[in-house]
Amino acid sequence: MDALTILLVVVALLLAGGYFWYVSLIRRRNGAREALSSIDVQLRKRHDLLPNVLKLAGRFMAHEKALLEEIVRLRSEAMQGYRPEVPEEVKAHLEAEAALQAAAGRLMVAVEQYPELRSVETMTEAQQTFTEVEGHIAAARRFYNAAVTDLNNAVEIFPGSLIANIAGVRRMPFFEIEEAARAPVNVDDYLN
Amino acid sequence: MPQLASLEKRFPDLAGFDTFHARRIAPELAALEERRRSLISRMGQSGFIAAAAVAGAVWLHFSGATAWAIAPLVVAVLSAIYAFKCYGDLRRGFKDVLVRAVCEFFGLEYAAEPGSGPLHWFRELSLLPDYDRSTLEDRVAGRHREVALDVVEAKLEERRTRSSKSGSKTYYVTVFRGLLGQFDFPKRFQGRTIVKTDRGGALNWFQGFATPGERVRLEDPRFEDAFEVWSSDQVEARYLLTPAFMERLLALDGHFGGGAITLGFDAERLLLAARLRRNLFEGGSIFAPADDPKRIEGIVAELALLFEVVDTLQLQLKTRI
Numbered sequence: 001m002d003a004l005t006i007l008l009v010v011v012a013l014l015l016a017g018g019y020f021w022y023v024s025l026i027r028r029r030n031g032a033r034e035a036l037s038s039i040d041v042q043l044r045k046r047h048d049l050l051p052n053v054l055k056l057a058g059r060f061m062a063h064e065k066a067l068l069e070e071i072v073r074l075r076s077e078a079m080q081g082y083r084p085e086v087p088e089e090v091k092a093h094l095e096a097e098a099a100l101q102a103a104a105g106r107l108m109v110a111v112e113q114y115p116e117l118r119s120v121e122t123m124t125e126a127q128q129t130f131t132e133v134e135g136h137i138a139a140a141r142r143f144y145n146a147a148v149t150d151l152n153n154a155v156e157i158f159p160g161s162l163i164a165n166i167a168g169v170r171r172m173p174f175f176e177i178e179e180a181a182r183a184p185v186n187v188d189d190y191l192n
Numbered sequence: 193m194p195q196l197a198s199l200e201k202r203f204p205d206l207a208g209f210d211t212f213h214a215r216r217i218a219p220e221l222a223a224l225e226e227r228r229r230s231l232i233s234r235m236g237q238s239g240f241i242a243a244a245a246v247a248g249a250v251w252l253h254f255s256g257a258t259a260w261a262i263a264p265l266v267v268a269v270l271s272a273i274y275a276f277k278c279y280g281d282l283r284r285g286f287k288d289v290l291v292r293a294v295c296e297f298f299g300l301e302y303a304a305e306p307g308s309g310p311l312h313w314f315r316e317l318s319l320l321p322d323y324d325r326s327t328l329e330d331r332v333a334g335r336h337r338e339v340a341l342d343v344v345e346a347k348l349e350e351r352r353t354r355s356s357k358s359g360s361k362t363y364y365v366t367v368f369r370g371l372l373g374q375f376d377f378p379k380r381f382q383g384r385t386i387v388k389t390d391r392g393g394a395l396n397w398f399q400g401f402a403t404p405g406e407r408v409r410l411e412d413p414r415f416e417d418a419f420e421v422w423s424s425d426q427v428e429a430r431y432l433l434t435p436a437f438m439e440r441l442l443a444l445d446g447h448f449g450g451g452a453i454t455l456g457f458d459a460e461r462l463l464l465a466a467r468l469r470r471n472l473f474e475g476g477s478i479f480a481p482a483d484d485p486k487r488i489e490g491i492v493a494e495l496a497l498l499f500e501v502v503d504t505l506q507l508q509l510k511t512r513i
Contacts, residue, residue: 035426038426038427042427132379132380135379135431135434136427136431138430138431138434139427139428139429139430139431139434140427140430142411142430143426143427143430146409146411
């Protein structure tokens with residue numbers, strides 16, 4: 001076998017390897033986007049639920065006007081469109097959702113201070129549905145974060161970084177819960 | 193019954209069992225003990241007759257009257273059959289009286305011979321190995337902590353054929369022995385999720401072929417080491433298998449000795465197949481006195497295994513997260 005044949009075989013192997021790496025990168029990116037769309041399906045449930053909760057809460061929770069207004073603002077921010085292929089827009093979208101989740105969580109804790117509101121059957125059902133929806137969102141977030149970890153590892157590890165650069169495949173942001181939602185609730189704030 | 197007091201300490205759900213025992217079980221046990229003594233005496237007599245008949249047959253054979261040896265052999269076989277019948281009657285008696293009564297105390301229904309049972313559900317989700325013959329017994333159904341449960345003991349066998357010069361021989365090999373349980377699950381879901389024991393590289397690959405759904409990789413490394421998960425819905429699988437629930441499943445796997453459980457989530461139910469090495473709900477040895485407290489202790493411990501599924505997995509919680 002002469003040197004030229006060897007060179008051609010090596011180049012062919014490199015091209016084939018590069019192609020398979022490219023295919024795997026695109027698969028992972030599409031997997032992450034699919035996971036992102038499954039988050040959106042679950043987030044839409046939260047968006048649909050909140051107006052009813054806010055309407056009901058507004059009748060009883062006069063002292064929480066600021067919180068209710070904040071939730072309305074965050075909801076409209078979170079509902080704004082974004083392009084899934086632009087990581088910066090995805091990040092902004094997920095941050096808006098995380099902020100909305102934290103505020104909605106605060107609202108559900110605040111509801112506990114209003115026994116009249118709690119005794120309304122619609123509110124009890126809304127709270128249960130909210131808990132269920134949050135469970136689905138948490139599951140979708142875990143699915144999305146697993147897909148993003150897969151993609152980001154492939155994009156960052158050489159030679160994936162090289163191929164990703166050529167193919168225009170970029171890292172995607174994780175869906176992280178806002179610090180406020182992670183922090184323990186100060187019961188005194190609500191029991192005074 | 194003083195011995196039951198110590199049992200109540202170990203199993204708090206047994207509070208009030210003493211009174212129940214005195215009222216419901218003790219009279220039946222007294223009758224059963226009388227029957228036990230009588231049947232054991234008959235078994236002894238049958239055994240003695242069978243042994244004497246065999247000895248007679250051997251003596252006739254060596255005396256050159258082999259043709260006459262058939263008669264004592266027939267007597268030996270009939271005596272042995274009668275002894276086995278007595279043994280079977282006693283065992284069924286203990287099951288009927290003791291297991292049924294203890295189940296009744298816990299508000300559960302008991303059936304020694306459950307009929308066809310739930311095998312088709314387990315088969316549909318490929319939770320069981322392939323089998324050709326099934327034997328079901330000891331069905332326990334009812335509620336524990338408001339969670340509906342329906343559990344049956346199963347023995348599944350596969351037919352195999354061995355070929356040799358003298359021809360082929362068919363025989364059966366046990367491929368599963370243990371509990372098949374259906375439990376209410378507190379979350380609403382629509383897809384199917386299956387959790388199987390991790391068997392290692394190539395075997396997992398083969399398991400994947402036989403299991404419906406897409407492989408789900410979860411973030412808990414301990415859980416991933418112990419189990420393999422498939423589901424028709426990736427998000428729903430994670431909704432069911434939360435980090436807390438994964439911990440509980442690992443704990444439950446520990447209760448059953450590790451690597452012994454397979455689960456399916458379908459139609460808002462949890463299906464559990466747990467391999468066990470021993471036969472449950474037998475009511476103890478027929479040679480021990482009927483009122484031996486170890487009998488009750490054994491049955492309670494076996495029922496506790498079923499309750500363990502509900503308690504360890506906290507199926508009674510309606511948090512939905």
